Amino acid sequence: MNEKYYLEINDLKKYFPARQNFFGRSRSWLKAVDGVSFRLTRGETMGLVGESGCGKSTLGRLIINLLTPTGGEVLFEKQNIFQFTGEQKKEMRRKMQIIFQDPYGSLNPRMNIGEIIAEPLHIHNLARGNGVHRRVRELLDHVGLNPQHADRYPHEFSGGQRQRIGIARALAVEPELIICDEPVSALDVSIQSQVLNLLKDLQQELGLTYLFIAHGLNVVKHVSTTVGVMYLGKLVEITGGDELYRNPLHPYTKALLSAIPIPDPRLKRERVLLSGDVQSPIDPPPGCRFCARCPAAVEICSREEPILLEYSKGHHVACHLIGGDAR
């Protein structure tokens, strides 16, 4: 396809077995990610938002090959990462890294942080002897931690500091693409901006590409050049960052946007309140998945599944009600 695309996700699917019969065969499937496609250019930040359970974390783990997909492909520099084996796979691990949501669960409690950050160096044989120590101090300094604390244990640090440790560990292999899986949603608001700024600085310095997963649009707004909105395993809208905030098309995106708090009590605005709960992703019915909660749903919505179409340049949306003549 196009030369400039760095990462291409094509019709990626991941189904988890939901109920199994006696022999371990599955009769119904939880469709966590169901046919997602998008592309990333080098150096950009794509924000991925959606509510809990919409499959965004699963998508992140598929892209970095922590999960095996049910179908579809991830092309990283034109190569399908799911076909990599052995050395190739190890090489890929150096180029893609992930930062996790839970700053408490993502660090081994039995290792001091120097050892934790040295792990990638040992795995890929990037430094030896004294060099390991030097590199660890360098990385700690890089993420704004005191290099003299390398012999401390994770439980001695605060949430924000632990997140920095996780970032240092990911940076140790000098990756090009980093999947940020809700890296700030477990942190205090004051710490959130510090970590976001750190990620931004690092991107400028090292030319990183980010896939930034979050559950609200407000965090993503500050970091992303492109934003994708997910609902129940599907991308419903994807566009350049500003365009999404200026001209949201999908009813779900509108609801998400109206949920961002504005720090002004006098300002009145129209809120789009969604009724009902998220549908179960287990064996979803035909039609648009948002249909049951959509304020604008019409008859066709429960019958036919809308596909992601380009509405204006770079602005894709999956909704029967948008751009009538295009369909």
Added chain:
Amino acid sequence: MQTETNKPRQETVTEDLGIEPVSPKREIWRRLKKDKVAVAGGCILIIVVLLSVLAPFLTSYDPNAVNTAARLQPPGSPGHLLGTDHLGRDMLTRLLYGGRISVAIGFAAVAIAMFFGILIGLLTGYYKGLLDALSMRFIDILMAFPYVLLAIAIIAALGPGLLNAMIAISIVGIPYYARIVRGTVLSLREQEYIEAQKALGSSDLRILFKHILPNALSPIIVAATLDVGWMIIAASGMSFLGLGAQPPMAEWGVMLSGGKDFLRVAPHISLLPGMAIFIVVLSFNLLGDGLRDALDPRLKQ
């Protein structure tokens, strides 16, 4: 949130207050030291081990030297602090030498059971799938047998003897460890730091032994400490039944068995080794309980 990137990064750096890093090990040791009962158990065990190791220097008798002239002497007799048995052998000497065997068998049997149990537990818990299903069903079957019966059956196949008895009780102990380790590994493998390790390209071997095993160690250590006591009882039991250590070897189970015909005239022959087993096993249990509380303070309530 728009900041000039004037390196505001150092803002969360904590001051170096000169506090020593608190390693998890140091913290556990601190908690264990507070538990008086566990410390007492540990001290008794250290004394028992020292007495057994130093046995040749503490007594001038040969544990197997028969002296028919001085049979069935009660404790406190001149020259025989704890008396003699039905063949005139010095009880204190035999107890000390017997401690060597009992304690050594206890530790060795636990080590063997632990080694294979950990290996099975790590592999089945980490890889799951068919291997896991099959080995866990097999372990269910093993665990359905009463422990002692299973041990006797294995000895029956191998033939009686101290070494075979040890092998038998180790095999009986394996499922116990495999279960504990598997359960812990099943929960650990879903932790984000294990995912992070996979994302870094770590080999399974490295993940298993450097990241999962150290975190699964607490329950294993507790189980092993409690289990040494059980293994000592089991080994002595086998010897008592004539399936383990054979007379005239100085072993606590053999001594118990040898004294049973003289319970009326000289109860000390059976009583003393029985008490020795009791004290050692009790100490292991006390220490094990203390370790459990120290390793996981949440379990205390």
